[in-house]
Amino acid sequence: MCGGVSHVYVHGLNLGHASGIRIKSAQGRGGYVKDIYVSYVFLRNVKTAIVFTDLYGEHPDSLYNPNALPHIHKIYTQNVQGNNITMAGNFQGLSGYPFHDIFLTNITMNVTFTKIVWNCSYVTEHSESVSPSPCEELAQNKSQSSSPV
Template sequence: MSGGVSNVTVENLLVWDSRRAVRIKTAPGRGGYVRDITYRNLTFDNVRVGIVIKTDYNEHPDEGYDPKALPALKGITFSGVHGQGVRVPVRIHGSEEIPVKNVTFWDMSVGTTYKKKHIFQCAFVQGRVIGSVFPAPCDNLDRYDEKGNLVKRSASQNVTDIDYDI
């Protein structure tokens, strides 16, 4: 992805018995952008990680890439996400040089199989949660009620709760 991906909608998706349900992956050296992506009406059944956004994938065909070409990730929305048997519902791993911006979670309820303090795993992500989202989302996301009123501003955009042992 050296050019860009934008204005994509993924909807009415059922993913079962999988390691990863949906993911966006990129790295320094890729350049370009991922923006205005919408995931709607997703159902996960027995998946290890439901949603993954990873900015340190680090696969390049050769050494001839520009490590200063940084991708931009923004405007990614997840609405109507449901399921059961999910070990980690969300893992967003942005970085200081490639933060993930303007991520929205809305109407999400995922039954988990792995009881850990931080089920949502986030690093260098900015965004919001609208209405009811289960399990509890990352502390670095702003909280809004169903009518779009700000309930709680995040304390930090750069908190990291990532645990890659899962």
């Protein structure tokens, strides 16, 4: 992702023994990921259910601009169920350039024993009806609208 990805609709996934919902980028990629709508997903036997990271760290060659920052925003994830999940979510934005307008609604996961259920750094916005309860950064409920999906 170095140009941009937008207006993606994901609906009705059934994932097992694989990665969950994942958006990945890195400093030096630039571009954007926005207007992403994910709904009605069932996960089973997944290590991390939802991963958004700007710390992916891979680049196609050495000619990238290390100052190019990815812009991750307006991501709507709703109606997700998970069984035998090791970690509910891992959100890793960049210092000074956090993920924003991230919406989690109606998400229920059966998380197996783990020390960290949610990991969040440099992400803000809204969650509603999420179990187990998300990290503080996602539980702020700043927005009135939970999802246009």
